[in-house]
Amino acid sequence: MLRRLPYGANYLQWDEMAELRGAIEDKALFRYISSGTSVSSRLERLVEERLGATRALAVHNGTEALRLALMGTRPSAGDPVYIPAVTFVAVAGAVLSCGLVPVPVDVDERCALEPALLPADAQRVIVAHMEGMVGPLPQGIPYLIEDTAQAMGGRHADGRHAGTAGYAGTFSFHHAKVLTSGEGGLVVVRDPDDWELLRSYHDHGSDREHGKYPVWREGSFYGENFCANEAVAAVQLQQFRHLDEILASLEQHHRMLSTELPDRPDIRQVPRTDGDVKVSVRIELDSPELRDRALNELTDKGLPCWTLDKYFLPGHPVVRDRASVYADGFPWNLDDGSERYRPRSRDGFRATRHLLARTLCLPLAPELDAAGQAQATKEVAATLAAL
Ligand SMILES: *Cc1c(COP(=O)(O)O)cnc(C)c1O
Numbered sequence: 476m477l478r479r480l481p482y483g484a485n486y487l488q489w490d491e492m493a494e495l496r497g498a499i500e501d502k503a504l505f506r507y508i509s510s511g512t513s514v515s516s517r518l519e520r521l522v523e524e525r526l527g528a529t530r531a532l533a534v535h536n537g538t539e540a541l542r543l544a545l546m547g548t549r550p551s552a553g554d555p556v557y558i559p560a561v562t563f564v565a566v567a568g569a570v571l572s573c574g575l576v577p578v579p580v581d582v583d584e585r586c587a588l589e590p591a592l593l594p595a596d597a598q599r600v601i602v603a604h605m606e607g608m609v610g611p612l613p614q615g616i617p618y619l620i621e622d623t624a625q626a627m628g629g630r631h632a633d634g635r636h637a638g639t640a641g642y643a644g645t646f647s648f649h650h651a652k653v654l655t656s657g658e659g660g661l662v663v664v665r666d667p668d669d670w671e672l673l674r675s676y677h678d679h680g681s682d683r684e685h686g687k688y689p690v691w692r693e694g695s696f697y698g699e700n701f702c703a704n705e706a707v708a709a710v711q712l713q714q715f716r717h718l719d720e721i722l723a724s725l726e727q728h729h730r731m732l733s734t735e736l737p738d739r740p741d742i743r744q745v746p747r748t749d750g751d752v753k754v755s756v757r758i759e760l761d762s763p764e765l766r767d768r769a770l771n772e773l774t775d776k777g778l779p780c781w782t783l784d785k786y787f788l789p790g791h792p793v794v795r796d797r798a799s800v801y802a803d804g805f806p807w808n809l810d811d812g813s814e815r816y817r818p819r820s821r822d823g824f825r826a827t828r829h830l831l832a833r834t835l836c837l838p839l840a841p842e843l844d845a846a847g848q849a850q851a852t853k854e855v856a857a858t859l860a861a862l
Pocket of ligand 1: 535536537538539562563565566603605622624625646647648649658659660
């Protein structure tokens, strides 16, 4: 079985694109000139309802969503932002591009930032729910951002949706995510005043009345243009109509594969919680050699699998070499060597590096029917049993 497309991409279909047709017929792909309520606004209302978020704002991608959430905290240049040591480099990039300094914090066995490692006075923290695993939330952080790019539809133990429990949550609709519009992003915030600030910044720092040219009043600030495209928002509305079905099918496939995996002492399943989005079964093997053998065997058979090695930020050139396009190294050059910029780990990230070298993810396929999932399960289980 070769799984060609990830998750939501399988569900894209022409006959469900009524909102896209409507936007084209209205000849209005810019959200602030639509003749009725814009598609982008309808998407934002749907997300608020579906996720129980106070306010949502559509932007172009998940990285922009992170940037916007960070700018909404009204930081000072060079402020540290504590980020997971294991996540996509976009998190570090978003922090740096806001003129802030990313400080990696070590993670637990599920690759979630460990709250206990944060300094007591941490102001800005980004947690990332990697591979649908909804991580614990540090308490008492004024600006806690949940990067939910990989966990759309996930829930915390208390029932709140991932992305809605902190100051802000960010989402991505990149091709590889649970729902997709090729590129796309969303930010949700808890405080309506923060939403006003974010809306303004994402529209050149302006106020805007629908259908009119923006205005800048006393107290305005500069901004950028992150305004969503109506055609993209239309595709996201179509995708949301499949979210429950995708989550349920992933649950079913996860149950099958996690039950059928061979019972070997050298292969351990990383535990998943009820609220996780079951994008994969993650396994931890006894040694890097065994992991690489499993990776090669599965790949040779055309069975999809991937590692998390690429997410190890302390080893990533951008973080390791403090890379920047600025001639003076900005904003890394604002790190004055004080305690608050020190990477947070008990062992210099040694155990995490070793964990990642032994980790393998077996992605699940919501688009397959039960028979297809059973067949895929059998092939993966047999390959691992024969190692
Ligand atoms: C994909 C991803 C992003 C970036 O989202 P884009 O829409 O691709 O910009 C950020 N963080 C994590 C954890 C991601 O997986």
